[in-house]
Amino acid sequence: MTYVVNEACIKCKFMDCVEVCPVDCFYEGENMLVIHPDECIDCGVCEPECPVEAIRPDMDEASEPFIELNRKFSETWPNITRKGDSPADADDWRDVSDKFEQHFSENPGEGS
Secondary structure, three states: OOEEEOHHHOOOOOOHHHHHOOOOOEEEEOOOEEEOOOOOOOOOOOHHHOOOOOEEEOOOHHHHHHHHHHHHHHOOOOEEOOOOOOOOOHHHHOOOOOOHHHHOOOOEOOOO
């Protein structure tokens, strides 16, 4: 089992998870993070750190659509090892559902 980031991260990107990850397996896109499944050691310390519950085990049925997305973009986006700044309007997006189709960006982040 590994962990995946789901669409709740889109436009929030709080990055609290990055601070606690012992293996630096987070990768940054323009408006969300992903986890590299081959680097994640399944420790689970990142899951409770996410204030929008965007990190879930890959065995969770709701994670299924995001497993391949995490794999694909963790291989092209820059690795992130420190918490960066969240978008200024991140709190406005906390409770918005179904963000993927309208707001997902394939563009890489800054990799701070």
